[in-house]
Amino acid sequence: MTGALLLALSPLLLGVALLLFRLALYKRGEERILQRLGRAYRSVRSGKARREWFDPLLQRAGVDTAAFNPRPWLLAWGGLVMAGLLASGWAFGLMVLLSVPVLGYLYLSWRYRLRVRQIIQQLPGLLDYSVRSLKAGRTLNDSVLGGIDGTREPLRSAMERVRRNVRLGVALEVAVSELAELYDQDEMRLFALGLRINQQYGGNASELMENLIKLIREREQGTRQLKALTGETRVTAWILGALPLSMVGYFLLGNPGYLLGMWRDSQGQMLLLLAFAFQALGCLVLWRMMRSL
Template sequence: MAWLLGLVTLACLIAGGVLLHRGVRQAASERVLYRLTSGLPVAQKGAKQRWLQRELLRAGFHLDGGRLGLWLGIWLFLALLGGLLGGWPFLLVMAILPPALMRLYVAWRYRLRVRRMIEQMPALLDHVIRSLKSGRTLGDALLLAMENAADPLHTAFARSRRNIDRGMALEDALDDFAELYEQDEFRILALGVRVNQRYGGNASELLENLIVMIRDRERASRQLRAMTGETRISALILGCLPISLAIYIFITNPAFLLGLWADSMGKLVLLVAFLLQLAGSFLMWRMLRSV
């Protein structure tokens, strides 16, 4: 068994090194390609991005292929180290727990970032309206407002500004932005700009109505959060209670849990309890998102 684990460890280390090397080469190739095509129009509408890079981009992380390969190699090494030191239960935990925690953190970071961006939208649209009334076109007004916006909206619109500078139409760049962040407010803005660019009309009135809609939705969301506060606190207590109880038992009577860990059946019981805790926490998290 020890020889088998050693061979698996060696194979995974070699695979991690190969992935790291490929990631570094891919990052270098992407940088060269970016310099070669920096002055050309790039139509990215409908382009398929890799799922992981898209999730990290929406959450505000900027990782190239080399860094992703490095983190993947570190995760594989820790998983195999846990398997060598604690057997297959540690290997299973280290293989499942870090990706699950990373996924939850990225989702939480994305929701927090998008909420902050929507809160900044009325100020950006008000800046656009003032620019329109001063005589600027809709495209120039939007670009100026994007440039003067605060973070994270300024960083999020950097992609759209680059696309417009490379020759992409304004409505296509905003459609790409709305598809990336998947929010109704961004979709309505992109649709309004597309209609205005194609058929004309009063852009100021459209943006003023969008500001009113965003503020009404924000007010309704705050009222809903206040009304469901007791439910969310109850779910948080139910999720933390088993973990807190396990920590208390380990501090007051460590022989109980260590005795379970020393027995093969006890290891299975603890592993099943851990997996059920993860499943229950995930289900409560999904239910709270729908409230």
């Protein structure tokens, strides 16, 4: 039994070992480059996109990618999978193997949506400061960058990325456009488009920003009205998603032998896994429907 379990775990452990080895090689090369370039590069590297595929998701969620170390999380994940295999067999271990990344992705997505909502709510304040600075005679770059110090998180850290890129020689409209693509928001794309048009063809930048402020506030008001009108649908979706899980919890508290007996049987185990898969699929469909409202 132990030999078969170790044989089943060997591909997972080999993959984790290869990933840790790759991260170690990348870290060593990065430190070698930092020693050549000096400490000045260290202060701006957090604003640069690194090579890992999950870096954009971490940056959108507000995680410092320069200080983030994935190795403890990978080791904890492997430990949970091994504990699940030893405690309840391959089915539970497979469930842990698949559910941990999904839960991590959902958590980062939730943080990203919360962060973007706060950024869009704070953006009119920055634009209003820029309008007043433009009317006072300051340049467009100074008006936009000068208002960063007066903003709050998370808009401040997002705009600090723009300021660092501008100091490195990137045009303001290009830096804002890169930020808009990172957060995937139409309001920031309109802001970057207005800056690009103003830089290339001229025009009244203060009037453009005033119209953008009005557009953001009207869109926010429309979103709130839509949420109020669809509140009953949202509550229904939450009830439908939570009802099966509530029934499972009730059975575990009232008659735990009922579900545990199914879990010990091979056919019952497959039925429970199939029910779990359908529950996850149904929650995904309801979530997509709620996002479209």
